[in-house]
Amino acid sequence: MATRCAQGNVTFVFDPVRMPWEAWVPLLAGALWSVVALDGGLIWGAPALVPAMFLSASGVGMLLFPGDRRLSHFGALGGALGVVLGVLGVFFIGATALVLGVAAAAAFVASGRHALRLDPHPEGVPDPPVTVRVSAEIAIDEAILATMLFTQVFPTSDDHRRIQRETAEAREQFAAAGWLDKPDAYHEEPPPLEDVTLASEQSRGTRFEHLRFDSGYAPRESEPGRDRWLSYEKNRTGHAWVVRGDPAKPWLMCIHGYRMGSPFIDLGAFEPRVFHEKYGLNLVLPVLPLHGPRKMGRRSGDGFLGGDLLDSIHAEAQAMWDLRRLLSWVRAQTDAPIGAYGLSLGGYTTALLASLDDDLACAIPGIPATDFARTFFRHGGPLQERAVAHIGLTMDQMSEVLRVVSPLTIEPKVPYANRAIFAGIVDRLVPAEHVRDLWRHWGEPRIAWYPGSHLTFGVHSDVKSLIGDTLRGAGLVG
Numbered sequence: 001m002a003t004r005c006a007q008g009n010v011t012f013v014f015d016p017v018r019m020p021w022e023a024w025v026p027l028l029a030g031a032l033w034s035v036v037a038l039d040g041g042l043i044w045g046a047p048a049l050v051p052a053m054f055l056s057a058s059g060v061g062m063l064l065f066p067g068d069r070r071l072s073h074f075g076a077l078g079g080a081l082g083v084v085l086g087v088l089g090v091f092f093i094g095a096t097a098l099v100l101g102v103a104a105a106a107a108f109v110a111s112g113r114h115a116l117r118l119d120p121h122p123e124g125v126p127d128p129p130v131t132v133r134v135s136a137e138i139a140i141d142e143a144i145l146a147t148m149l150f151t152q153v154f155p156t157s158d159d160h161r162r163i164q165r166e167t168a169e170a171r172e173q174f175a176a177a178g179w180l181d182k183p184d185a186y187h188e189e190p191p192p193l194e195d196v197t198l199a200s201e202q203s204r205g206t207r208f209e210h211l212r213f214d215s216g217y218a219p220r221e222s223e224p225g226r227d228r229w230l231s232y233e234k235n236r237t238g239h240a241w242v243v244r245g246d247p248a249k250p251w252l253m254c255i256h257g258y259r260m261g262s263p264f265i266d267l268g269a270f271e272p273r274v275f276h277e278k279y280g281l282n283l284v285l286p287v288l289p290l291h292g293p294r295k296m297g298r299r300s301g302d303g304f305l306g307g308d309l310l311d312s313i314h315a316e317a318q319a320m321w322d323l324r325r326l327l328s329w330v331r332a333q334t335d336a337p338i339g340a341y342g343l344s345l346g347g348y349t350t351a352l353l354a355s356l357d358d359d360l361a362c363a364i365p366g367i368p369a370t371d372f373a374r375t376f377f378r379h380g381g382p383l384q385e386r387a388v389a390h391i392g393l394t395m396d397q398m399s400e401v402l403r404v405v406s407p408l409t410i411e412p413k414v415p416y417a418n419r420a421i422f423a424g425i426v427d428r429l430v431p432a433e434h435v436r437d438l439w440r441h442w443g444e445p446r447i448a449w450y451p452g453s454h455l456t457f458g459v460h461s462d463v464k465s466l467i468g469d470t471l472r473g474a475g476l477v478g
Contacts, residue, residue, distance in 0.1 A: 025110035026075040027059025029103040044092035054078025072115040076142035079108025112139030122433035137453040141428035164391040166224035186404040193325035203263035209242040217318040225310030244282035250476040251282045257344030261292025289315045316405035337361035351407035362418035362474035370438045373398040419445040420470040429454040
């Protein structure tokens with residue numbers, strides 16, 4: 001029988017099942033896939049061994065190593081790959097492929113159910129419904145986490161020693177300057193943005209202006225990591241996508257999430273057909289540091305949340321600098337109200353911006369990450385945890401230095417009635433307790449706890465209602 005017990009602010013649900021039933025689903029699905037793949041010929045059979053491997057390994061792991069959170073990641077990834085290959089397999093092995101696809105879908109859902117069994121459910125958050133739909137939504141997050149484990153680039157052992165040294169130096173400097181006690185003082189007032197270039201472009205059927213400007217941001221002379229940060233040359237140029245009609249109408253700043261930063265992805269997430277055409281808002285979609293055309297790695301966002309602590313601090317500090325400059329550019333054109341709405345990492349950035357800008361009409365952090373240190377220790381994996389432990393760098397030490405860019409350490413300036421948050425009860429990328437902490441820090445404003453995961457907010461009507469009501473209440477929408 002499952003039992004519940006409280007530890008700190010989190011209520012854990014312990015289910016002492018040595019061999020959980022859901023483990024048998026990916027195990028049997030993997031066995032079925034293996035048998036058919038070996039007889040399926042080279043063109044289809046070889047790729048089919050990939051989901052077979054993930055499903056089998058996940059199922060066996062759930063039985064032999066109960067409690068390892070990564071196993072459901074791989075089961076969900078195997079299930080997702082199996083569904084896709086099952087559809088394609090119809091052209092190679094006929095109706096048998098549909099049977100394999102159904103087995104993969106069942107394993108996908110079972111992996112989500114297994115993740116729900118293992119993860120702690122925080123106090124102060126509504127209990128999740130245990131349904132097939134919720135399990136499937138969780139599995140979407142789990143599959144994303146599996147791809148992150150394969151593709152995330154982490155610091156080397158030499159990097160870890162440097163990170164430990166820089167963290168200690170930053171802690172000493174920040175404390176001496178008083179920034180750990182008054183984090184808002186860490187953020188300097190940027191000059192107004194006046195010199196921009198605009199070029200007309202199109203994506204997803206939407207005409208927009210590609211705005212470019214010289215960021216002008218630089219860490220202070222004495223800050224650790226300054227020279228490295230300034231060596232990221234493409235990051236020195238700021239970018240934004242602007243969708244506007246009458247500039248005198250209200251504006252909404254839409255702040256993208258981690259790994260985003262391209263017009264195709266950003267305009268898909270923030271739906272100009274809704275916010276611009278239906279609501280009549282002008283939109284400005286800034287590109288965060290190290291993302292999109294500002295990226296320095298292979299992928300958008302590399303380096304922002306990779307474990308290099310001072311890079312994360314400078315990235316978020318530059319985000320504040322750039323966004324406040326963009327707000328000055330908008331305000332030079334109009335006296336209309338301006339709101340901010342962000343997703344995931346953009347939710348974090350929205351919450352921090354709402355604590356530094358005096359004149360935002362509203363702030364809507366959606367599925368917001370709120371704690372970089374806890375996020376690293378949750379998703380970094382055992383090897384990274386051991387690496388930072390080996391050099392003596394703890395989560396508390398990281399959290400202390402990160403105070404200067406944390407939305408949990410500065411009071412929001414947006415009027416209470418115009419603050420709103422939405423989050424997934426079973427979010428696996430940004431755990432619900434992180435969002436709960438921001439909600440409490442903000443005085444418990446309106447919040448929509450939808451029964452879903454990180455990437456499924458768009459299919460929940462209560463999220464759309466919260467956004468619309470907040471925009472109307474702030475005077476952005478009539």
